[in-house]
Each structure stands twice: as structure tokens, then as C-alpha cells.
Amino acid sequence: MRKGKERTPIEELDTERNLNRIHLHALPDSWEWRTVEDAGINQKNAIVDGPFGSNLKVSDYVEGGPVPVLTTKNLEGNYDDVRYISNDKFEELKRSAVHSGDILMAKIGSCGKTGIYPPEKPPAIIPANLLKITLNERYERKYVFYYLNSEFFQRALRTIIKATAQPAFSVTNFRTLPLPYTEVRMQKRIIAEIEKQFSRLDEAVTNLKRVKANLKRYRASVLKAAVEGRLVETEAEIARREGREYETGKQLLERILETRRREWKGKGQYKEPAAPDVSELPEMPEGWAWGSLNGIASLKGGITVDSKRNKINARLVPYLRVANVQRGYLDLSEIKHIPVKESDIADLRLEYGDILFNEGGDRDKLGRGWIWESQLVDCIHQNHVFRARLYSSDMPPSFVSWWGNTFGKEYFSREGKQSTNLASINLTKLSALPVPIPPLAEQRRIVAEVDRRLSLVRETEAQVEANLKRAEQLRQAVLQKAFSGELVRDEAG
Structure with missing residues (x-):
């Protein structure tokens, strides 16, 4: 039989300068409330986190083993994608050793994400952003695992998470959280x-x-x-x-190029755009033509984001970052602002139908983009986002963006420049992007x-x-x- 009355709130949870009260739901008569600490085996380091960052450095990792170092990503179930440390380093860090059947949880970043270290896996080490629980014989690991994934527990966990640069909680407070026992x-x-x-x-x-x-x-x-x-x-x-x-695509392209010559505002003498290299491109349907991106659109880089920017005679305006420009859509859920002079706003202000291309990132993300549809007033773009403005207002920009997001992916991947961590394309390579013109x-x-x-x-x-x-x-x-x-x-x- 279940008890008819609600349990009183948990006694007190001291979360380092803050008292939280967690409401405990009713339990059957034969059950009782205990704490996470009660589930740990009766030995030192039953519930413990990984070593402090300086105790596990990049230079400590070795090729091929023998001791795995786990990460938050492993909690999704794949424990084969790991880096390794030596046995000597393992002995130094064995306070944070993990064995098969231990329960793992993220305590920094993705707080509350949980996993079980699989059987037949060798002893491993956790880093500072994870903790592990070695259970005693009174608790079934899957029972605890499922409870830790329940909203009951996750709600209690949120009371001890500190909102710092990354969400985090302490092992000390974690041990005091309630756990129903049967x-x-x-x-x-x-x-x-x-x-x-x-x-x-x-x-x-x-x-x-x-x-x-x-x-x-x-x-x-x-x-x-x-x-x-x-x-x-x-x-x-x-x-x-x-x-x-x-009117064929070739005739349309000639009209566009005439507009380009007429509206040319670039530096120096006007130059005709170079014909695109189409030797490795698919055969076009009848009536289509090949052009280059800079032949059908004016291209422009964006503003450099610098915390030391002069704010005199400037006003805050929204700007698009690489994170905002996704493949086939714009993510405007987080928009940042920057102080900009009126002359620069006029020069960089996005207009309806502008086609956006990302300049850098992972190689498979080069050149990804979509079109601007005037969602924000006076929005500009940073220097890692290029803008292409079509010379012909009759030509639908979405067609060009679709091309850039499909066949253009291979072009950008091939032509992009790779640095240590990131790949990038420059304005010259973007300008030369071949574009089909139906x-x-x-x-x-x-x-x-x-x-x-x-x-x-x-x-x-x-x-x-x-x-x-x-x-x-x-x-x-x-x-x-x-x-x-x-x-x-x-x-x-």
C-alpha cells in the first residue's frame, strides 16, 4: 500500500552558501529515502570525480593504450572512441579509476548525463568533468541508473548546479541528493x-x-x-x-553581365569575370549556361569583430556570425551586437535576398549558407560570413544557395585552405564558384x-x-x- 500523505521536504541541502529544499514524493510503506552516498561501496573513492585538469595534460596521452580515458561523449554508449594513458600515469591517478559496472555522470557542462561503464572493458580513468559511483550490493546498477535519468532526480540535481561559465556541481553536494531505496x-x-x-x-x-x-x-x-x-x-x-x-540561360547571363558592367563600382578598370572551370562539372540541360558567382553577384566580406573597436560615433547593431548561418537556414536564436559607424552600417547592411556563405569552420561546413529575408533591422555580417548580392532582382537567390549547399560543398572542400584547426575559403575562391544558370x-x-x-x-x-x-x-x-x-x-x- 502507498502512503496517503506526502513526505516532508528533505532536511537541508547545503550547496555552498545556498540552502535548497527538495520536495520528496510519497513512497510505498516498505520503501525509504536514502542518499546517493548510501549507494556507494564501503570504501574510499566509491563516489569520486576525475583528477584536476593540470594533473591530466595533453602530453600525458599515449598512442594505443593501455588505459582508456573516458569523456562525456562516451556516455552515449560508445566506449571505444577514447584516448589513452600509460600504466604509470594510471597508478598516479588511480583515485579516479573506473571499473566495469560503475555508473558515470557528467558534472561539468552536460550536467546529469549518465552512463554505465560496460562489462569486459579494462579499467579506465575519468577526467575532471565526470564522476563515478561504485555501488554496493544493496543497489542494482540499472535501478540507480534509471533513477538518475528520471525527472525526480534531475530536478533535485538542478538545485546544486552552479551557473558559471559552464554549469557544474560538486561531488560533495551530489552525495547528499535523495535516492529511494527498496x-x-x-x-x-x-x-x-x-x-x-x-x-x-x-x-x-x-x-x-x-x-x-x-x-x-x-x-x-x-x-x-x-x-x-x-x-x-x-x-x-x-x-x-x-x-x-x-530566353536561354546564356542570354540571361549576358543580360546580367551587362548590368554588372553598368553598375560597376569597384576599384580600377572594369574586368570581365573569368569563365568558370567546368571540366569536372555535370552536363547541363538544354538551355542552361555556366557562370561564375562573381559574374552574377557582387561579393563582400564582413566586419572584423574586435573588443577594442572605437565606440565613438557608433551605434549597436545586430550582426551575423558563422553559428547563425547554417546549411539551408538561418539560426537567429542568439544574435550578438556590435558598435559600428553609420558609414559602415550603410556599406554592410544586409538586404532582402542577399546570399550568405560561411568562410571557415570544419571542412565539410565550408561555404554553407542561406538567404537573408530581412528578419532584423540594420543587420550586418562579420568577416567570417560573405555576402553575395545578385545583379538581377529577377533571379531567385534560393536557387543559387541550393547550388552552393549541394554541389558547392565539393568545390569548397576541394578549394578550401586547411590550417591547424580550421578550414577556410577566401573571397577569390568564392568568386570563382561555378553556378548553373537556367x-x-x-x-x-x-x-x-x-x-x-x-x-x-x-x-x-x-x-x-x-x-x-x-x-x-x-x-x-x-x-x-x-x-x-x-x-x-x-x-x-
Whole structure:
């Protein structure tokens, strides 16, 4: 039988200068509240974190072993992707040794992320951002693992997390957090029932993730077909059927180049853009032409972000960073501001339809981008984001951006410059990007068809995300019942 009344709040949790009160939910009569510390084996360092950063330096790592050093990433389940230290270094750091079956948790950064070190793995070491629990025989590891992943525990954990540069909590406070105890026999039954119900949810989640992956592949295939001329009927085919002439991509390019000559504001004498190298590019449909990016658009780098910028006669304006410019969309969830003079704002202000390209990052992210749609007033861009402004307002910028995000990926990867940590492209390489130019009417049909198909993809993706969120809510509901004594009844009670 469950108790009808609520337990009183936990006595007191001293979280170093702060008192928190954690509300404990009701437990069956045969259960009791204990602490995380009670679950540890009766020996020194049963619950302990990794060595201080200076005690485990980059120079301590050795090639190939023998002792693994775990990271937060390993808590996702892959314990093979590790670095190693020597046996001598392990002996020096063995206070933080991890053995198979130990429970692991992130205590800095992704606080509360939890894993179990698998059986048959060699002894390992944890770094300063992880802790480990070696359990005593009164606790089943999966019972504790599931409770640590429940919202009951995560809510309690949040009361001891300090909001510093990175979220973090101390092992001392962690040991005092509440943990419901029931006899091992019940723990095993609870584990079995949790896993029975989770297996159904896991199957549903696997299917949803498969749908999500298929949608991603379908999206890529739509864009690939669009820029290859296979998505809609070509203007050449329609014109031939209707017995009329049409403006070819080559003629459109000539019109654009004439506009470019007329509006030229660059330094020195006007120079015609170099013809793109198309020797390794796919064959174009009838009526299409090849141009270079700087032949159809004016390109510009952005402002250098410097904390020492002169703020006199300047005002704060929003600016786009590399993190804001993703492949096929803009992430404007976090926008930073910078003091800029009015003359620079006028020069760098983004306009509707500007095409954005990232200058640097990981090699597979070079040149990624999307179009600006005037989401913010007076927004500019930093020097690691390039802007391309089409000379023809009739030409849809999304077509050019799709090309840059599909076939352009290979070009940027090949032409990018690699430094120690990052890859980058310069304005010269971006300028030379070959761009296919279909007839204008065909471009508009392509854009309309892509928008139609991708709108259906977005709707389906939204449904998938909603169902994944619901699956996680159901998972938490199972854990809530499990650790309230409602999932498995005590037959002896």
C-alpha cells in the first residue's frame, strides 16, 4: 500500500552558501529515502570525480593504450572512441579509476548525463568533468541508473548546479541528493518492467528516427534534382512543344553581365569575370549556361569583430556570425551586437535576398549558407560570413544557395585552405564558384516546386519531432511511476 500523505521536504541541502529544499514524493510503506552516498561501496573513492585538469595534460596521452580515458561523449554508449594513458600515469591517478559496472555522470557542462561503464572493458580513468559511483550490493546498477535519468532526480540535481561559465556541481553536494531505496528483489522487478515498457518505446523511436533520416535523404535528392534540371520540365522542352522561342540561360547571363558592367563600382578598370572551370562539372540541360558567382553577384566580406573597436560615433547593431548561418537556414536564436559607424552600417547592411556563405569552420561546413529575408533591422555580417548580392532582382537567390549547399560543398572542400584547426575559403575562391544558370522562367518553376515539396517535408518533420518529444514524455512517465512504487506492486506488501 502507498502512503496517503506526502513526505516532508528533505532536511537541508547545503550547496555552498545556498540552502535548497527538495520536495520528496510519497513512497510505498516498505520503501525509504536514502542518499546517493548510501549507494556507494564501503570504501574510499566509491563516489569520486576525475583528477584536476593540470594533473591530466595533453602530453600525458599515449598512442594505443593501455588505459582508456573516458569523456562525456562516451556516455552515449560508445566506449571505444577514447584516448589513452600509460600504466604509470594510471597508478598516479588511480583515485579516479573506473571499473566495469560503475555508473558515470557528467558534472561539468552536460550536467546529469549518465552512463554505465560496460562489462569486459579494462579499467579506465575519468577526467575532471565526470564522476563515478561504485555501488554496493544493496543497489542494482540499472535501478540507480534509471533513477538518475528520471525527472525526480534531475530536478533535485538542478538545485546544486552552479551557473558559471559552464554549469557544474560538486561531488560533495551530489552525495547528499535523495535516492529511494527498496529491497533488491523489488529493484530487479522494477528494472524488468521499465525495460519491458522501454522496449516498446524504443521500437517506436527507432521507426521515427528512420522516417527522419529518410526525410533528410529525400530533401537532399529534391535539391540535387533541382540544380541538375531534373525536377521540372525544362524551358527548352516547353518552348519546343509550344513552337516558340525563349530566353536561354546564356542570354540571361549576358543580360546580367551587362548590368554588372553598368553598375560597376569597384576599384580600377572594369574586368570581365573569368569563365568558370567546368571540366569536372555535370552536363547541363538544354538551355542552361555556366557562370561564375562573381559574374552574377557582387561579393563582400564582413566586419572584423574586435573588443577594442572605437565606440565613438557608433551605434549597436545586430550582426551575423558563422553559428547563425547554417546549411539551408538561418539560426537567429542568439544574435550578438556590435558598435559600428553609420558609414559602415550603410556599406554592410544586409538586404532582402542577399546570399550568405560561411568562410571557415570544419571542412565539410565550408561555404554553407542561406538567404537573408530581412528578419532584423540594420543587420550586418562579420568577416567570417560573405555576402553575395545578385545583379538581377529577377533571379531567385534560393536557387543559387541550393547550388552552393549541394554541389558547392565539393568545390569548397576541394578549394578550401586547411590550417591547424580550421578550414577556410577566401573571397577569390568564392568568386570563382561555378553556378548553373537556367532560363529565368525555369528557375521560377524549380523554386516553386522545391518550395512545395520541402513544405511537405517540414510538415512531416514537425510531426516526427512532436512524436519523439511525446516518446520522451512517456519514458519519463514510466520512470515516475517506477520510482513512486506504482509501476510494480510489492506482492509481499
